[in-house]
Amino acid sequence: MKKPRFTRPFSMPNTFLGFPVGESPSEGPKSPRDRGIAMIVVMFMITLMALFSADMIVNSAVDAELASGSRNNLKAEYVAKSGANLATFLLMADLAVDLGQVELGAATGGAGNATDGPGDFSFMLNGIPIGADSLEMAGQMQEAFDLSKIADSEVLDALKLFDGHFTLNITDESSKLNINQLSGNPGLVQTTMLRALMSCPAEKEFLDKKKVNAPEIVAYIRDWADQDERPSEDSGKSSEDDVYADRVPKMKAKNAPYDTLDELRVIPGWDVDMHTIFSPYLTIYPLPQQGKVNPVLINFNTASREFLGCLFPKSTTDCADKSALYKAKIDENGPAGSTEQVQDLLKTTFCSENDDIAKKFTFRSDLYRVKVQAEVFGQVKNLEFVLQRKLPGDDDNRIQYKAAYRYLYWKML
Structure with missing residues (x-):
């Protein structure tokens, strides 16, 4: 009877965090295949360390860029x-x-x-x-x-x-028309001026294509800021709030001065295109003071020829040469220096026929x-x-x- 053959007891390799790091002392030499596994593990660990280092470098670069951008933004x-x-x-x-x-x-x-x-x-x-x-x-x-x-x-x-x-x-x-001056009896002239601005040939053609009624939208602008609840006659409404009845959420006419020029966007029909074309000629400053009626005048010396041409149409026809020559040489001849001179220039150079509008111009600004x-x-x-x-x-x-x-x-x- 043959004696049983004893084999070498199995022993576990040395490990670190679950990875084999060496052979057991009791083990004999490993085969080349076993030694290849250790090489793969080492390469895997090196790759992880390289990726971790690269991530730290990228994060550091991003943090430095953000810090630089924040610093430059503050500067x-x-x-x-x-x-x-x-x-x-x-x-x-x-x-x-x-x-x-x-x-x-x-x-x-x-x-x-x-x-x-x-x-x-x-x-x-x-x-x-x-x-x-x-x-x-x-x-x-x-x-x-x-x-x-x-x-x-x-x-x-x-x-x-x-x-x-x-x-x-x-x-x-001060070279612009103040829309906060439209409300009240003194605002009748400003209302006429805003209508005239919208009645220029190019502007009128633009409004006709959009099917916008100039007197109607001027009435909406006035009713939004006036102090009473009576609608303007040109609005064609029985109440100032009728034009906002379909808004969600519900809204009513403000009956207070405009706080910003962008507030015109709430007016029905006043879209982005309208704002782009007309806002360069409009302003809300200075804001009206409660209990005071301070006339706000337009500086004739700095008003654009396009703006004056809308208010005084003959300045682009009968007096086109005179008005163009005056605006071209205003630096050489000097600006108007008195109310009388402004009135005279409006009549002789811009063919002004509306004295009420001409009286809304001055020669200086603050x-x-x-x-x-x-x-x-x-x-x-x-x-x-x-x-x-x-x-x-x-x-x-x-x-x-x-x-x-x-x-x-x-x-x-």
Whole structure:
């Protein structure tokens, strides 16, 4: 009888976290196939570590990019505010210069008024990028024209550290028609003006294609903001709220001034196209003060020829040459400097036949809209605000503003 054959007892390999890391001391040499499995495990672990490292590198790069973008975005915001400060300074300095010239003229026996026109230096920087690049150009001009005696080069060197740039666009808000003035008896003239604006040949053709009745939509605009609940005759409605009866949720006429120009979008028929075409000629500022009826006049010197052409149709026909020539040479001849001069120019140059409309024009402004676009390494910020200046002595001393200007609107995007 043969004795049973004893085999070598099975022993488990050494492991770490479930992976074999070595042979058991009691085991003998492994076959080449067994040793290949260990190589595969090692390569698998190296791959995992490489992927983990790559993920950490990518995350670090993304975090750095986000931090850089956030920093540049914050810089762009303050660059835009720097542009706002510069625009405010230009507008107030321009007013100071005008008042100084008036006082100088009075002291020398001359006469004159503070006027505002397109040639004012507050508009001179419109569209010019202001930043390190423009300062570099200023430094080159300083060297070329030997201006070192009147300009400190160290200041320019310091300003060259200014990251990014901003662009100003200052426009006269008083060159537009105030729709908040439509309500009430004094608003009859403004209502006529808005109808005239919508009756220009191109605008009328546009409204006819959209099947929009100009007197009707003007009545809706007026009824939205007036203080009573009586509908305008041109609306053709028995109540101001009838045109909003089908709205969901339900709404009624506001019977209060417009807070923003975009509020016109609630008016039936006033769509995106209407807003794009007519809003450049409209404004809501200054907002009417409760209990006061302050006439809001339009600055003739800065009003566009297209706007004047709609209000005074003969300026584009019988007086087309005269009106075009006047607008082309207003910088050379200077702006109108008195109410009498404005009335005379409207009659002789723009063939004005409506004295009521002509009386709604003046020769100066204290209301401006400023748009600032700032950019710092690809991050863009847009700042828009409306600034109102104040002439000394305009109001009673007991209710004087604490500053010579105030912001009526401010929006950062």
